[in-house]
Amino acid sequence: METSGILASIVISFTSALLFAYLLHWFDRYEKEPFILLAGVFLWGAVVAAGGAFIVNTVLGLGLFVVTGSEAASNLVTTSLTAPFIEEILKGFAVLMVFFAFRNQFDSLLDGILYAGVAALGFAATENAYYIYAYGFAEYGWAGFWELARIRILLVGWQHPFYTAFFGIGLAASRLNRSLFVKITAPIAGLAIAIFAHSLHNTIASFLPGTALIPLSAVLDWVGWFAMLIFILIAMALENREIKTYLADEVALDTLTEAQYQNAIAATRVNRQRAKALFTGHYQPVNRFYRTAARLAIKKKLLARVGEEKGNAQKVEKLREETKQLSQALLK
Structure with a gap:
């Protein structure tokens, strides 16, 4: 019985x-983050952060x-003061490592939320x-x-x-701003x-007697989560607008066709193209094309916002050429 209880709990x-992490990953509609990095921050949260915090x-x-x-x-001091401080620092360290070691992957508000959320879900697991x-x-x-x-x-799962x-x-805002x-x-x-x-x-939870008022605490939590969801939806809308803006002139440059542009600026159309490609055996090139086009738009946004940094202009040209080659290959 003890073993079955342990296994069932795990x-x-x-x-x-992992299901919650997949949902967060779904919100990242255009430029999906590398699986290895997401797995890494999840494991950090589950092993290093959770173990260290304990x-x-x-x-x-x-x-x-x-x-x-x-x-x-x-118990009160540990629960209310030291635990939040220790746990948020340990969870946040995983996000900080991605921010410094894989800076090119950290280029939007959604990226900051995604890496932080997945690390925290590992801890929560x-x-x-x-x-x-x-x-x-x-x-x-x-x-x-x-x-x-x-x-x-x-x-209280979220x-x-x-x-x-x-x-x-906070890290994403730092990444996307020129101001020191x-x-x-x-x-x-x-x-x-x-x-x-x-x-x-x-x-609040410490002062609630037993479990009778847990739903009250949960309601307060859910209000905050709903506000965060609204923020995520706004961030998604802004990202969509940026994709439209920074890919618009690429049609005139023959980087992609007008039809490809219209598909690339709408996540639902991108997914529709990917679904069609599954049945024609062209999923990989189609998927790679739309991801590269999104990366091109996002890199152009970075160049406009923070300047050259470490070769942003060169990276834009490289992505533009790669997008053009993929576009032409799909037209054959």
């Missing part, structure tokens, strides 16, 4: 986290108990598995298992991605908001 936690929070909690002699005070088993199955059997799974996955997304947004002030302060502000939102949730 399976339901990681399966749900160790640090446990040590700090014991230290606070020794100093105060009060378990209640120790491990944390949920622990909570569902330790406080659900181990104490109340399968009834406890399903109750904790409902709470941790359905009611809490960690929501918090860490603010840091991702914004480049420095945006990530700091994003991390501060992530820690504050996390702390606020934990503090």
Whole structure:
């Protein structure tokens, strides 16, 4: 029974986290991020961030108990102050590594949200598995298992991605701005908001007796998540407008045809072209063409916003030539 409870907790936690990660990935409609990077930040969240947070929070909690002699005070300080600080830094470090080591992949607000959200979902998968088993199955059997799974996955399943997304947004704002002030302060502000939102949730939850008022806490969480969803939809609309703007003059340059341009600027049409290509055996070249065209538009946006950096103009020319070759190959 113990083994089945452990396995079930792991399976339901990681399966749900991966499904949530797939949903986040779906929002990135035009230039999909590399699977290896997304897998890397997910594993960082699940292993390094979750494991590190457990160790640090446990040590700090014991230290606070020794100093105060009060378990209640120790739990409150750990839950409301130290845990949000430690966890958001450890989760955010995965996003920071992508930001510095794979800078070319970090070029939109959606990218910041995606990498931050996936790292946080890895963290949540491990944390949920622990909570569902330790406080659900181990104490109340399968009834406890399903109750904790409902709470941790359905009611508050998006809490960690929501918090860490603010840091991702801060890094993206830094990436897309010429101002040194914004480049420095945006990530700091994003991390501060992530820690504050996390702390606020934990503090409210700490003062709710038992599980009776958990739905009230969940409602507050869902209001925040809905606001973040609206922000994501706005970011998607802005990205679509940027694709239209920065690809428009490529038709006159013979980089792509008017018909290809009209398809490239609408995600639904791109997906329709990919679906057709599945039945004609041309999926790979079609998929590569539309992704390259999107990368061209986004790189042109970066060149316009932040300047040359490390060869943006050269990268634009390279992507333009690659897009043109792919376009002509599809017309044959």
